[in-house]
Amino acid sequence: MVLLFGHAPVVAPRAQSVQLIVQLRPGADIAAVVRGKPVQIARALPEIGRYVVRLTRGAAAEARWQLLTDARVLSVEDDRQIRAAQEPNDPQFVRQWALQAIQAPFAWELVQGSASVVVAILDSGIDFTHPDLAAHVLSPGCNVIADGACPPAGRGTPAQDLDGHGTAVAGIIAAVTNNGFGIAGTAWQASILPVRVLSNGQGVESDFITGLLWAVDQGAKIINLSFNEDCGVPESAAMRDAIGYAWSHGAVLIAASGNDSGCSDGVYPAADPRVLAVASTDMDDRPSSFSNGGSWVRIAAPGEKILTTTTDGRYVIVSGTSYAAPFVTGVAALLMAVPGATNTSVVQWLTSTCDVPPGWDAKDYGCGRLNAYRAVALAVRGSDPHTSSTAPVTVHLAKGWNNILYLGPPRRVMTALASLQGKLGSVYTWDTVQGEWLAYLPGQPAASDIQILVERQAYWLYLNAPADLTMQPTGNDPPVQLTLAPGWNNVGLPPGPLPIPLQRFSRPIGAIWAWDPSIAAWRGFFVGAGTVSTLQSIQATAAYWVYAPTTVTIRFAP
Numbered sequence: 233m234v235l236l237f238g239h240a241p242v243v244a245p246r247a248q249s250v251q252l253i254v255q256l257r258p259g260a261d262i263a264a265v266v267r268g269k270p271v272q273i274a275r276a277l278p279e280i281g282r283y284v285v286r287l288t289r290g291a292a293a294e295a296r297w298q299l300l301t302d303a304r305v306l307s308v309e310d311d312r313q314i315r316a317a318q319e320p321n322d323p324q325f326v327r328q329w330a331l332q333a334i335q336a337p338f339a340w341e342l343v344q345g346s347a348s349v350v351v352a353i354l355d356s357g358i359d360f361t362h363p364d365l366a367a368h369v370l371s372p373g374c375n376v377i378a379d380g381a382c383p384p385a386g387r388g389t390p391a392q393d394l395d396g397h398g399t400a401v402a403g404i405i406a407a408v409t410n411n412g413f414g415i416a417g418t419a420w421q422a423s424i425l426p427v428r429v430l431s432n433g434q435g436v437e438s439d440f441i442t443g444l445l446w447a448v449d450q451g452a453k454i455i456n457l458s459f460n461e462d463c464g465v466p467e468s469a470a471m472r473d474a475i476g477y478a479w480s481h482g483a484v485l486i487a488a489s490g491n492d493s494g495c496s497d498g499v500y501p502a503a504d505p506r507v508l509a510v511a512s513t514d515m516d517d518r519p520s521s522f523s524n525g526g527s528w529v530r531i532a533a534p535g536e537k538i539l540t541t542t543t544d545g546r547y548v549i550v551s552g553t554s555y556a557a558p559f560v561t562g563v564a565a566l567l568m569a570v571p572g573a574t575n576t577s578v579v580q581w582l583t584s585t586c587d588v589p590p591g592w593d594a595k596d597y598g599c600g601r602l603n604a605y606r607a608v609a610l611a612v613r614g615s616d617p618h619t620s621s622t623a624p625v626t627v628h629l630a631k632g633w634n635n636i637l638y639l640g641p642p643r644r645v646m647t648a649l650a651s652l653q654g655k656l657g658s659v660y661t662w663d664t665v666q667g668e669w670l671a672y673l674p675g676q677p678a679a680s681d682i683q684i685l686v687e688r689q690a691y692w693l694y695l696n697a698p699a700d701l702t703m704q705p706t707g708n709d710p711p712v713q714l715t716l717a718p719g720w721n722n723v724g725l726p727p728g729p730l731p732i733p734l735q736r737f738s739r740p741i742g743a744i745w746a747w748d749p750s751i752a753a754w755r756g757f758f759v760g761a762g763t764v765s766t767l768q769s770i771q772a773t774a775a776y777w778v779y780a781p782t783t784v785t786i787r788f789a790p
Contacts, residue, residue, distance in 0.1 A: 374427045645677075
């Protein structure tokens with residue numbers, strides 16, 4: 233049998249910590265522990281049994297040593313620097329619309345993966361030298377095409393990618409993230425095990441089975457299969473047994489559904505019931521025109537105009553179910569890093585937390601579109617954050633500038649703002665990581681930085697005439713916390729009369745600002761200052777500006 237590609241036809245250095253997170257042994261008293269040491273208590277974290285202590289003098293390394301050598305202390309960790317909503321500092325992240333659509337930044341607030349989770353990519357190999365992949369690739373992998381087998385570890389031909397397909401898949405799954413370079417991967421810390429079973433877009437089933445069994449024996453717990461056999465060809469017993477071996481050894485298998493624009497009979501390996509078959513969606517959460525569908529498809533994910541890695545250290549924009557499957561694979565890798573996770577629980581977390589777009593046909597495209605945040609929240613916190621009201625929210629927009637919190641599902645800008653057509657002059661959003669404005673200009677959509685509007689993100693809209701905007705919330709609660717970067721942040725905040733919401737900030741801030749379009753003026757709340765505050769309360773559906781003198785965490789109600 234011939235295997236085909238599933239494509240469509242078409243870490244930065246951290247500054248030395250000035251705070252430490254300390255865990256004590258049972259019965260120990262934090263006040264007694266810090267006495268005489270060059271630290272003071274900053275705050276308690278009773279939910280996780282930790283204390284944050286702040287350095288008062290000397291070097292952090294000395295303070296860490298003094299704490300670690302205290303018999304009453306169980307562990308000491310650096311209070312690491314993080315970014316707004318865990319948006320990474322990879323400069324091309326703003327163009328990775330798919331990660332924003334599946335709410336990956338909210339998921340990263342809870343878990344970023346683990347190097348101990350090995351993701352096997354059975355494909356055309358990987359570019360081992362790509363600067364956005366090299367640190368995560370387990371070399372040399374297995375090159376079944378060159379060696380005809382998988383020799384003992386380290387003795388075979390490296391699974392170097394000559395085609396670019398496997399490298400593109402790898403970048404979506406686990407590009408090196410927060411390294412100030414290139415793009416972000418879905419699973420920040422996962423390890424990539426390359427297995428070359430395809431050449432020039434084709435391969436044979438025996439090579440696939442050889443590579444699959446070897447990968448499982450190497451400890452791979454997540455397997456990505458971005459290829460398929462011909463439509464309607466029955467599953468072979470050998471393939472069925474190989475997939476059974478992988479599943480019985482605790483692996484999660486994810487496969488592209490293929491690009492035949494139909495094929496209700498199914499394609500293998502995706503159609504095997506122990507494999508998650510992944511269809512493709514576009515920027516408006518509609519099934520891609522090229523994507524196969526049928527009762528055998530389990531889940532969908534973004535698969536059009538995906539920015540990712542390719543050979544020779546370059547980047548490429550690709551489309552196809554080949555590139556939808558890796559998003560599910562990346563989230564599966566995040567989930568497998570959760571203590572106690574199994575292949576059964578990972579599949580359940582993935583398929584029970586999909587976002588279901590209006591008019592979605594579950595008979596053909598599975599549970600809906602992947603939502604990383606909901607799946608990770610269910611795994612980590614034991615609850616799906618899909619519990620808020622889905623009642624429409626209407627905001628009146630004045631002529632001129634309006635600062636809004638977008639509450640609808642991720643959509644192309646002009647789909648989300650269709651009711652404003654003819655009145656919309658421009659859309660802007662503030663990128664806290666790069667410290668610059670991103671824009672969408674209706675007259676120049678191809679040159680615009682903003683590709684989609686993202687749920688619970690703040691935007692500035694300039695209107696040529698007043699209008700009402702009605703948004704349809706998905707029901708997703710905000711994340712447990714948001715991390716604000718130093719400097720200005722345009723965000724939604726926990727609601728309530730001021731100053732009560734300030735109690736949910738991990739560190740003091742100077743002021744909160746809100747734009748009042750009715751008077752075209754700012755309203756502000758000033759902390760500990762003689763200036764009269766004109767902002768009296770925070771609304772759950774509005775956007776605000778917060779200046780963070782340093783990294784600040786906002787905790788939302790559970």
